[in-house]
Amino acid sequence: METYGKVLLIAMPAFLVLVLFEKWYGWRKGFDTVNNMDMISSLSSGITNVTKDVLGLSVGILTYAYLVKHVAIFHISNHVLTYIIGFIVIDFQAYWVHRWNHKINILWNHHIIHHSSEEFNLACALRQSISVFVNFFAFLLLPAALLGVPTEVLAVIAPLHLFAQFWYHTRHIGKMGWVEKVLVTPSHHRVHHAINPEYLDKNLAAIFIWWDKWFGTFQEELDDVPPVYGITRPAATWNPIKINFQHLWLLMKDAWRTRNWWDKLRIWFMPTGWRPQDVEQQYPVFKIEDVYHFEKYQPPHHAWLPAWSWVQLTFMLCIISFFFGNIAAIGAPNMFVYGAFIFLSVYAYTELMDQNKNAVLWEALKNALAIGWIIYTGDWFGMGSWQSWTIPVLIAYCIVSTVVVAWFCWQIKPMQHKPVLAKA
Structure with a gap:
């Protein structure tokens, strides 16, 4: 915790400077993509997320250290190849966790905060969850464990892998030629954050775009389909703590209200957005139907x-x-x-x-x-x-x-x- 806190003392000012630079750059170019209140909300979400992480408010059901100790076939020495293998395995894990977060009702609650901004900019990259208290997915690191990649190596790689996902949250960088074939780029990630039907649940990779191409979730950004950002059931709040638990609260209410006992059980593991039919009819929830015509969240406020x-x-x-x-x-x-x-x-x-x-x-x-x-x-x-x-x-x-x-x-x-x- 102490080491991660020291790292954040360097990372936080760097991220803040880049966020403010994007705001200035957009203003200078006449293409400001940063809403002031939205940016504050995003930065505030980042504050809650890093605070939770530094406090260690989460546990792993099956830790990587346990896997290495019990299943390692080889033990790779600590050199460059070790870090490369570790990075690729972490990216593989990130793809599948991300994909399940988008596809399973209860897991969507872990990820909804990241998509809650109706803008797309560097600040919204900092919208990260505080609702993940248990990590079930260490088993996806099994390839690294089998090769005996040291726990210390993954501990170094994990924050670098996370920070490397910051830069592509921007509308100021267009398509990047051959880079698009290997890495996740701003164009790829604009698609991912869009609520257009053509783009929903696409481009789920964190660093290497090849996962999407191999597993059938890739979608190129189309010139005639401009991305529109947010979530189809809008958060309608700047409060990141509320956003973190909105979806969970809806699931709990739906599970309580439905008369069907099977629905009470399966609602948690159904595809994201699924609701029991009786509840959906009696307690409708607003959902965006026309992505080009909806009311963005911007409550009127005092000028100061x-x-x-x-x-x-x-x-x-x-x-x-x-x-x-x-x-x-x-x-x-x-x-x-x-x-x-x-x-x-x-x-x-x-x-x-x-x-x-x-x-x-x-x-x-x-x-x-x-x-x-x-x-x-x-x-x-x-x-x-x-x-x-x-x-x-x-x-x-x-x-x-x-x-x-x-x-x-x-x-x-x-x-x-x-x-x-x-x-x-």
Whole structure:
């Protein structure tokens, strides 16, 4: 956990700079693909995901270390070939896990957050799940285990494999010639994120596009079918924590409401989107039928709300950077308290972005807990020992942010927002 936290201290600023550069580049070229509130939501999702990972809030049913110990036929020494084999096997695993996430109802809940943005840009690459608590798919790494690829090698490769999927989430790079035959490119991934019928559940590979071509899930980006992005049952919220569990909540309600006991059992493992017939008729859920004419999520808000949301996000980035840099010193159980504060903070300010008046209650709760912790311990997880001025600044911020959010909530009025047509 500590090592991964140190890596994120380098990766997070790099990703943020690239996201902001894409925003500037699009503005400069007259082709801005980055919606401000959507970008904040995406970055906030990234914050929750890396926090969950650093806290280690997931377990493996069958770990790779166990496989290597019990099934290895050879033991490859630690050299370049080992890393190449490990990378290819991880990519093979990624393809099949990704494919099952798209095809099986319960697994779609693990992946829905990544597709929830109605835009396509570098920021949406950071929309990653916090709803995966159990990893069932280590068995797909069996080829590497049989060859005895060391666990330490995969531990190095796994984050690099994940970070290598960032760059192709953009609309500013066209088709790339011969590269399209080997690697996943922005063109391939635009197809993957599209909700056009021609593109649904295509191009599932992470790095090497040959998996899609071999297993029948490849689709080229068509000039006459501009991709439209999002999910067919729109999330309709900027709150990444809500998005992570929306589909699961729908499955739970459907399983409870249906009168058919067989449907109660099989709903979890049916194809993604399947609902019992009686429930679908009695409790219809909006689904996009015409991808070129639907209302994008953009609730009306006060002109200053985006600026305030950036203030909140910047505060969170500072808080999380301190956390990742000092997680060993913070230790357990305090690191879980810190993690809970991060999740509560994201939930509070994205509720305000959604124009929910209850945002002031979440904000007040979050700030009261922060000040209470400082009073109880005399510090903020060691931050005061590092720089004494940070504690009064943190207390002042908590007070001011509560007042500001209360003011924004007071400004919220019921409004009918106009439809925004989807644009390719």
